[in-house]
Amino acid sequence: MDSRPILVTGGTGTLGRAVVARFLADGVPVRVMSRRARRAEDDRPYEWAVCDLADGTGLDDALADVRAVVHCATNSRNDVATTRRLVEAARRSGVPHVVYISIVGIDRVPLPYYRAKLEAERIIRESGLPCSILRTTQFHDLVATVVRVQRRLPVVLTPRGVRCQPIEVTEVADRLVELAQGAPAGRVADMAGPEVRDFRDLAEATLRAAGLRRRVVSVALPGKIFRKMRAGGLLAPDRTVGTRTFEEYLAARARAGRS
Ligand SMILES: NC(=O)c1ccc[n+]([C@@H]2O[C@H](COP(=O)([O-])OP(=O)(O)OC[C@H]3O[C@@H](n4cnc5c(N)ncnc54)[C@H](OP(=O)(O)O)[C@@H]3O)[C@@H](O)[C@H]2O)c1
Numbered sequence: 001m002d003s004r005p006i007l008v009t010g011g012t013g014t015l016g017r018a019v020v021a022r023f024l025a026d027g028v029p030v031r032v033m034s035r036r037a038r039r040a041e042d043d044r045p046y047e048w049a050v051c052d053l054a055d056g057t058g059l060d061d062a063l064a065d066v067r068a069v070v071h072c073a074t075n076s077r078n079d080v081a082t083t084r085r086l087v088e089a090a091r092r093s094g095v096p097h098v099v100y101i102s103i104v105g106i107d108r109v110p111l112p113y114y115r116a117k118l119e120a121e122r123i124i125r126e127s128g129l130p131c132s133i134l135r136t137t138q139f140h141d142l143v144a145t146v147v148r149v150q151r152r153l154p155v156v157l158t159p160r161g162v163r164c165q166p167i168e169v170t171e172v173a174d175r176l177v178e179l180a181q182g183a184p185a186g187r188v189a190d191m192a193g194p195e196v197r198d199f200r201d202l203a204e205a206t207l208r209a210a211g212l213r214r215r216v217v218s219v220a221l222p223g224k225i226f227r228k229m230r231a232g233g234l235l236a237p238d239r240t241v242g243t244r245t246f247e248e249y250l251a252a253r254a255r256a257g258r259s
Contacts, residue, residue, distance in 0.1 A: 005029040005047055006180055007066040009086065010073030012036070014141050015101060018173035019070055020046060026177065033062050033073065053082035059089045068097040068180045071124075076113055083120040087127045099180045100124050101172070102135040104165075104190050108233035111225055121187075130184030136172050136191040137165040137236060140249035143199070147206040151214070156207065158199045160218035161230040165237070166202065167193035168244035192236035194245055202246055209250035210259040 006023060010016040011032030023030040024045060031047040038048040051058035053073055063069070069090060075082065083100075090098055102121050106114040124131050143166045150156045175191060203216045253259070 002067050003029060004065050004067040005031040007031045007033060007049070007062060007069045009033045009051075009053065009069065009071045011046075013072055013074070014139060015169055015172060015176075016070075016072040018170045019072060019176050022170070022173050022177045028177075028181070031062065031066060053085055054078055056085050056089070059085065060093065063089055063093040063095060066093075066095060068099060069095055070099045070101075070176050070180050072101055072176075079113075079116040080119045080123070084123050087123055087129060090129055091127060096130055097180065097184050098124055098127075098129050098131045099176055100131065100133045101176060102133055104135045104137045104192060104236045104239075105228075105233045106135070109225055109228045125186070132179040132182075132185045133187045134172075134175060134179060134191065135187075135236075137167050137193055137234060137242075139169040139172065140166045140193075140244075140246055141169055142166075143202050143246070144206045144250070144253075147203045148210070151207075151210070151212060153214075155215045155217045156203050158203045158216055158218050159226055159229065160200075160220045162199045162226065162234070163196050163232065164199060164202070164234045165192045165194075165196050165240070166246050166249075167191060167242040168249060171242050171244060190236045190239045191241050192239045193242040194240050196235055196237055197246065205246060205250060209247075209254055 006028060008016050008019050008030060011020045012034045020030055020032055031049055033049045033051050035052045037050055049058060049062035051062040102117050106117045121133055147156055200216055200218050207214050
């Protein structure tokens with residue numbers, strides 16, 4: 001087996017943590033990239049690379065002698081520049097495989113963040129580096145967080161008529177880990193969660209699970225972005241490969257003592 005580590009950018013984030021955990025469970029050497037120093041009490045068996053993709057600090061060291069990069073780092077402001085910087089450095093270091101996580105619907109819903117993801121995909125595809133690109137729907141965590149951040153308000157607002165198809169982040173992580181250890185596959189089939197659900201319905205389920213009695217108010221939001229979302233722009237109903245439902249996700253959180 002190749003003993004060189006796989007670098008996980010954003011290895012401290014929601015998805016990156018799940019990717020790192022899965023590599024460790026499989027006994028695959030892994031290097032976590034973060035802008036922060038490693039915590040003194042963190043004794044898990046991975047390497048740690050302090051790196052800021054916004055200016056490239058630490059990047060060459062982070063990439064030294066890795067056999068693949070799983071690129072999970074994200075930042076709402078500068079994903080294009082950071083991805084370009086990562087790709088250029090990866091080419092210099094001769095990294096054999098870049099795996100990128102992207103989002104279903106980035107070519108349909110004109111959110112600025114989605115436009116940046118589309119451009120980041122293009123940069124990776126056209127870099128000449130061997131790559132694999134996976135688009136998934138929203139993670140359960142993201143949907144629940146959008147509701148939880150409103151928990152102190154008298155009502156919880158949701159966009160009227162918007163459906164999504166949330167997916168369990170560990171299922172996405174499993175697929176990325178599989179891709180990273182296989183041959184570069186280019187853009188692979190999208191992954192979506194098991195159920196198409198109205199955002200309002202997911203908000204009510206989140207509040208119930210947290211034992212919160214709040215009224216959910218669906219707001220008709222104007223503009224092209226929400227029109228495209230209402231038209232199903234976030235969905236991939238023919239790719240319902242995720243198995244864990246939103247209610248199962250909420251129940252697991254409750255069992256772990258998190259509401
Ligand atoms: N959330 C969803 O529903 C969803 C759905 C489909 C695809 N995705 C994609 O999945 C990826 C991960 O999303 P997530 O929700 O896991 O993100 P997240 O929890 O917000 O984590 C972001 C990560 O990016 C790192 N990061 C941010 N700026 C950085 C910089 N300048 N240099 C180096 N690292 C930096 C952070 O590391 P430190 O803070 O430790 O530096 C953190 O680990 C993203 O590409 C996102 O578009 C997300």
